[in-house]
Amino acid sequence: MLNDYLWFSKDYIKVGYIGKDQTFVEETHNSLGEAFISLYEYFKPKEKFPSIRAVIVPDRNEFDRLVKELLKVDIETPSRSSRIAQTQKTDIVILSPSAYKRDSIYEYRPDEYRRLLFHEATHVMEEYISPNIETQQRWWSEGLAVNLSTQWRYEDEFREPVLKGLKNKQIPNFKEIQEDARLSYQWGWTIVKYIEELYTPIMIAKIVKACENGDVFNILGKDIKSLEKEWKKWLTNKEKGSYIEKNRNCWRSWS
């Protein structure tokens, strides 16, 4: 299935590639390596580093083939042009930045690529240490990845809907964020960040390691309604300024 691939292997990460995508191998390996070191610091798991296999695929067709055959993940075909990476256990399939122009909605930027790999590494780490990843909700997993990768700070995709919602006083409630895929990507990170700030990163790690049924709030020992109220207060706190407002200077736009 991976016969055409060449491999670059160092420490516990191996990166597969074809032909000219060798350009991205070192960058991919380094970014994943840095991400996992930082995620180990953050989560302090008992488990040791697993072996990670990352495959840089040359185009959309190959992306879809490996997502189905290697990862055994069921996605639409052809997959959406906003999909550029997919994980399953310790495997990561990555659309090569050389295919972005033709096969995605993105443009290659080294910083964004590094954050994307951190995002994917977060999914791998969460799955590795979670007692039951199948029950974990999308808003939590995506929120965790967007938060820890710092995508929330730099990328309009996650930042703009929140700033717009705050400005227009249109903030979705937890239920809407849980149930709507788009909202879970856009707003999930604000809940994770809220928990991280109010309850510390230790609580985030505890939730990932202990949550067996997808009920994150239960581990906090709080009922959803009062937590939701506190989160909204934190989000809209003008005096102290929320994280998002404070980091407004990092705002930059897509071309």
Ligand SMILES: [Zn+2]
């Ligand atoms: Zn994700």
